[in-house]
Amino acid sequence: MRRWLALILVFTFALVAPGTNPRAGEGQAAPEFTLRDIDNKPVSLKDMTGKVTLISFWATWCAPCQVEMPHLQKLYDTYKDKGFMLLMISADDARSVSRVKPLIKSKGYSFPVLLDTDTKVVSQYNPNKTLPYSELIGPDLKVLWQHQGYTAGDEVETERRVKAALDALAAATPPAVAPTATP
Amino acid sequence: MPPTPRAALVTAAQALLLGLGVFSSGLAAAGEGEERPEVSVSGQDDLEFRYWRDDRTLPDFPEEDHLFDYWELVNRVNVKLDRGPLQLGVQLDAVGMLGAYYYLNDVRVDEFDLHADGVTFPLPLAYANLDKAWLGYQGDSAQLLVGDGYIAFGRGLALSLVKNTNIDIDSSLRGAHAKVTLGAWDLTAVSGVTNAQQVWQDNPNKQQIRPDHWHMVSGLRIDRYGLGPLNLGAHSVVYSFADRADLDAQPWEGYGRGVDAAITGASVEAFGVAGLDLFAEGDLFLYPGGEVLGVEDNQPGYAVYGSAAAYPGRVALLVEGKHYKDVERVNAVVSRDLYEVAVGPTLEYERVITEDSGAAVNSNDISGVRLRADVAAKPGVLTPSLTLGLFRDRELGGLHFNRAPETIVHPIAGVDWIADSVHVLANAGFRVDKRDDLPGGVSLGADRMAHVDLSLGFPIGSAHGEIGGDLRYFMWGDNLNQQTDFTLLTANAAVHLGHGVSIVGYTDWTDDPLIDSVGNINENLYAAGELQLQPADGMTFKLFYGAYRAGIRCAGGQCRMLPGFDGARLSATINF
Numbered sequence: 001m002r003r004w005l006a007l008i009l010v011f012t013f014a015l016v017a018p019g020t021n022p023r024a025g026e027g028q029a030a031p032e033f034t035l036r037d038i039d040n041k042p043v044s045l046k047d048m049t050g051k052v053t054l055i056s057f058w059a060t061w062c063a064p065c066q067v068e069m070p071h072l073q074k075l076y077d078t079y080k081d082k083g084f085m086l087l088m089i090s091a092d093d094a095r096s097v098s099r100v101k102p103l104i105k106s107k108g109y110s111f112p113v114l115l116d117t118d119t120k121v122v123s124q125y126n127p128n129k130t131l132p133y134s135e136l137i138g139p140d141l142k143v144l145w146q147h148q149g150y151t152a153g154d155e156v157e158t159e160r161r162v163k164a165a166l167d168a169l170a171a172a173t174p175p176a177v178a179p180t181a182t183p
Numbered sequence: 184m185p186p187t188p189r190a191a192l193v194t195a196a197q198a199l200l201l202g203l204g205v206f207s208s209g210l211a212a213a214g215e216g217e218e219r220p221e222v223s224v225s226g227q228d229d230l231e232f233r234y235w236r237d238d239r240t241l242p243d244f245p246e247e248d249h250l251f252d253y254w255e256l257v258n259r260v261n262v263k264l265d266r267g268p269l270q271l272g273v274q275l276d277a278v279g280m281l282g283a284y285y286y287l288n289d290v291r292v293d294e295f296d297l298h299a300d301g302v303t304f305p306l307p308l309a310y311a312n313l314d315k316a317w318l319g320y321q322g323d324s325a326q327l328l329v330g331d332g333y334i335a336f337g338r339g340l341a342l343s344l345v346k347n348t349n350i351d352i353d354s355s356l357r358g359a360h361a362k363v364t365l366g367a368w369d370l371t372a373v374s375g376v377t378n379a380q381q382v383w384q385d386n387p388n389k390q391q392i393r394p395d396h397w398h399m400v401s402g403l404r405i406d407r408y409g410l411g412p413l414n415l416g417a418h419s420v421v422y423s424f425a426d427r428a429d430l431d432a433q434p435w436e437g438y439g440r441g442v443d444a445a446i447t448g449a450s451v452e453a454f455g456v457a458g459l460d461l462f463a464e465g466d467l468f469l470y471p472g473g474e475v476l477g478v479e480d481n482q483p484g485y486a487v488y489g490s491a492a493a494y495p496g497r498v499a500l501l502v503e504g505k506h507y508k509d510v511e512r513v514n515a516v517v518s519r520d521l522y523e524v525a526v527g528p529t530l531e532y533e534r535v536i537t538e539d540s541g542a543a544v545n546s547n548d549i550s551g552v553r554l555r556a557d558v559a560a561k562p563g564v565l566t567p568s569l570t571l572g573l574f575r576d577r578e579l580g581g582l583h584f585n586r587a588p589e590t591i592v593h594p595i596a597g598v599d600w601i602a603d604s605v606h607v608l609a610n611a612g613f614r615v616d617k618r619d620d621l622p623g624g625v626s627l628g629a630d631r632m633a634h635v636d637l638s639l640g641f642p643i644g645s646a647h648g649e650i651g652g653d654l655r656y657f658m659w660g661d662n663l664n665q666q667t668d669f670t671l672l673t674a675n676a677a678v679h680l681g682h683g684v685s686i687v688g689y690t691d692w693t694d695d696p697l698i699d700s701v702g703n704i705n706e707n708l709y710a711a712g713e714l715q716l717q718p719a720d721g722m723t724f725k726l727f728y729g730a731y732r733a734g735i736r737c738a739g740g741q742c743r744m745l746p747g748f749d750g751a752r753l754s755a756t757i758n759f
Contacts, residue, residue, distance in 0.1 A: 028224070063608055094335040118333050142223075148758075152679065
């Protein structure tokens, strides 16, 4: 009986202890990475310093990911000129990566798409590899928000989070000095 | 002398402490007065608490006792510490069984032995394991990692040790990983031993906790980017597999064994050449110690894979081709532990891979081509597609049902329609595996399969509904595992109520006479329900009750036979 009790305690601790942080991951440094995009250009997370960045992990075989993508494209179109960056990281491994760019082209998406073919980055951000998976990263490259999965309506909360982060970024950025009027 | 569990634990603890020491002092080189990066601690906890129903009974025991029912707790904790460019991570896996015993004449009888030979733990029906640990450095021109990491070269033909949690596979390469970037050159080097997970996260663990089998893997890849529109790459990988006689060997002893397989290959990639994106890879497989892999006369194998994509107007065209000969043998030893070290693109639609077609996926003698065309009829909203797969599988025996080479034809038509609150993802196809006639004109006929996949999403007032499912109908030719024609139906319906609350119903129906599970409603019908909750960001709970059928599932070119389930399950995923 004592063995059972010990076992239950171990599992309970494993479950409850992490739960003491209700704002999961907030304020933690986002792991740095460098990946190539579908046009072969290297992209690093540190290049996003000073921007509000939404990282979204997806795959060609993930149906909820396909349903979420049009909403993310709209988000990108709306805020990309306001300090927002969207990095769509494909978790397709080496065996299905050839399908990534044709899928993006066939839908007419224009957001940046990065390739994580050896699953290193997705393993860092979301070890159980549930897709889709999103993290909102602040201008200081710290995590602002995490979200697992996608169901219809989730895009509303995503946009609210992005807008709040952009508002905070705008408030923290000193206004540009207006050019002196010339006579 | 084999390591004792205590010695292994002490070694792991020492490695962890060493890592912590390096980690905490890693920035000591930073100059006085420089701001030190903060330490971030984050992680993820995955817990499953499963109740397995089992209707078996024993003579003289009342049936209502449910003697063989038991509870299984499975937990996986990932914790990582980030400090500037340094990262330290660990993954702890644990499993415990409750109620997995009964009393016979006042003597306790455990229903099964959780630990295979070579695995010990202080508790008889529990096991915990520091499954992964790593220390990493991410610099501008160098990425270094010591411990457990994931790696793939090219299209995975020579080396592909990546996470595949879709089918409960998490095998890493434990050793040293380095990637150095020098201008337009990338140099990647890895060396270590395979580290397969010991605790299954989704599958029953009874009688499955096996000792680690340390297979040595060393590889080197060089990439040259930006030669005009071209990228060039070359790689070599050597494997030395621990045969059953080596199971007690220490991890580093793999370096003293002979090489069982050596693979060398090269790839070329071109972007936007005449409007085409091109990729080609060729690999040569040598088996100098091939007897452990079942290779006669050490004959070599080879693989060629290529893809071409074009985007004329609103059309996206993708053509992939492959020719694999004696390449699957490199997985012969590790497949006994239910994972693979090198898998190339299959070109097959994996959701409809069956026990029969799964053998073709892993064939040692197969050629194939796959064409897919997607049309942006309404960009981002409406995308119809056509796919055609053509294969010639010449391998016989083994898992193959066929006694003669077969030609496989598999057309699929699909459509994606994604509007604001409504979506339809659907496809339908028909696969024919036509066998060559035997000498004398004896016809073996053809295996055929018709299939439909469907996913619908739609609003229900302020809530949102989803219906999904797939239907497959099998018609069998003349094969060694002759089966009657049968149907497989899987369906689900979900209501997402908002505020992170969802209710899902599942059902399976099949009259497959060879299936390894029984329905909970009747022999053919399975039903289940699930409540899903997301009470906070990064926190998901699921409560499942009911049953689902057994069957093969494939992901990333790897296939596993997954058992059915009948019982209850609470699962939680918590990020912190």
